[in-house]
Amino acid sequence: MQNFTFYNPVKIIFGRDTVSKIGREAAKAGKKALLVYGGGSVKRNGVYETVTGSLSKNGITFIEHSGVKPNPVLTHTREGIKKARENNCDVIIAAGGGSVIDESKAIAAGVKYRGDVWDFFTGKAAIKDAVALFTVLTIPATGSEMNSGCVVTNEETKQKYNAGSQLLFPRISILDPETTMSLPQAQTANGAVDALAHVIEGYFTTKDPDVIMTDELVHAIARSVITCTDRILADPEDYGARASMMWSATLALNGLQALGYGGGSFINHAIEHSLSALYDIAHGAGLAIVMPAWFKYHLKTDGPGRLIKFGNAVFGVKSAEETIDAFENWFKKIGAPVRLPEVKIPAADIPKITENALGLINRWEIAGYDRKTVEGILRTAA
């Protein structure tokens, strides 16, 4: 077990009928909110009405910033910053999934910075201040509701990059599983793949194989994600499954899932970010394509040990090959794509995707992945 530091001060309010608490909580931090949301699903599922009602009831006026894309983009983030500044917003309310929360984090930091918010993503500037952020989560997937990072895509340069700071931890995140009942099956599946991807990155790239407790935690989260997703696909209104799925996805990237691994690397995410940056596919869909291909590469280079351990604990299988098959079969079962053609990405584009991915691999300082290696992984997924 490698040394680590863990700190996560996000307060989680979880359960039925909790969305209406947002106003009272946010009122402790500010009086003028920027209300950030996406394409309008929050209007259809009642979250918008509950949130705005609660804000008003608690004396918070708000300006709306809607239209956040599934892969949030820089231009829209800049618009949000402008709007928040012009209206002197002293609190940001994110109502939606991880994309809405991520863009809200970027806005929270950008408002307090004189330069361009993209500087935080390229590493040109560090985040030194941020507006208080409160979230109402409606899609279990990214874990953004309980961590301090965010990902935004620069449409111009086609870079899907990340930024982070302890200042970006939401003050409070409200998780009401009932808000997820109306999610389309594809979003449920993509969220499940994303949560699984979050726990496997550190697990399979650990610098230390002897991390009993965190290995057990990773297995626990993975098993829960799989059990819950299977139940949800059988019955979308299964509250118990929706609830544990929501909490599992949060635990999958709140920091606990990688403690003792000595950092690990996010190589699957580095490659996937290029797919969603270049083709605007769902992040979870991209991960379902990249992961099996990467597992095959991992098996060749690092051996079967971790794959056997994971497969045994999570899928009840005995070999590394069976573990990879189990992943791929489960992705297929829940309707996630597992090959590039399924999302209409031609094999001919692999060099271009690789070029893009190398940018993030360099930025994240992931060793051992040169052009040939990344191309090889992508060809396995072709």
Added chain:
Amino acid sequence: MQNFTFYNPVKIIFGRDTVSKIGREAAKAGKKALLVYGGGSVKRNGVYETVTGSLSKNGITFIEHSGVKPNPVLTHTREGIKKARENNCDVIIAAGGGSVIDESKAIAAGVKYRGDVWDFFTGKAAIKDAVALFTVLTIPATGSEMNSGCVVTNEETKQKYNAGSQLLFPRISILDPETTMSLPQAQTANGAVDALAHVIEGYFTTKDPDVIMTDELVHAIARSVITCTDRILADPEDYGARASMMWSATLALNGLQALGYGGGSFINHAIEHSLSALYDIAHGAGLAIVMPAWFKYHLKTDGPGRLIKFGNAVFGVKSAEETIDAFENWFKKIGAPVRLPEVKIPAADIPKITENALGLINRWEIAGYDRKTVEGILRTAA
């Protein structure tokens, strides 16, 4: 899954050679420390020297408050409060196990209160302020390093009661597994039993049987505790096992282990507190005696469902009876007592113990445990 709120802002600094960070961290909160420790093991294992050196190096002067008992007592707590006041201490450093941390929490709250600190334990007063607390943990067991509760025994009234407040969360807890290498086998075993007891209370008294994620987490922690303890007893200097054991015990009572269970109850702790209050036995030893007896009672009243689920996931057994046997056999294997005579408590004292336990059962509002029931559980352990 029942509604819940989760908040835990403790910063954990974990790993080798981390104890020396205490001074720099504590200097952010104060300049004059009350240094709390126990019977002197911190002097033998080098922790005392490292802590005091680090405090001095960072310009923190300190007053010592040593001699905390394994079951910390009220009179000594009051002395600590007096000492901290007289010396205008603005920060408290706890160096030791859960008892040292618990007494330090009580002192931290007591210093800021005009009345008697015991008022917090009887419910006569609520904690409204506290001195900043930093801990250096040396025994994996109680989880106090990452929660906001504390337990102190009033020697006069023989009440082992608890108090708590968000103000009692340590600011920072330092966990260096190497400090646990020299623990006597009995303390390793007692700590393991305590950690297991923390995860089973909520699990077996849940108001909702459908809490997939937390059930998985409980299984994960329990498996880790058992694996680590077995490895430590085979080789006390097994760093990987010491490290995961330390982190497992912290996770076993930082709040995550009970989310969604709707509160649950701490009935095993309620009964055990009477054993250690009346006979000053180790808390873990008392729990190893109470738990199997309580499981037998639980099986009769609540049925085999949870016992089968737990036993299957943790011990690989199939029936409730086998699960109870597996617990009891494992306790015996690690050298923990499983019957009252083993710690020299006579069966004739059962009415007296029951009387004491009912005080805590009433205070904690645990339903379903009258005099006859508690006596019955204790007789099963006789």
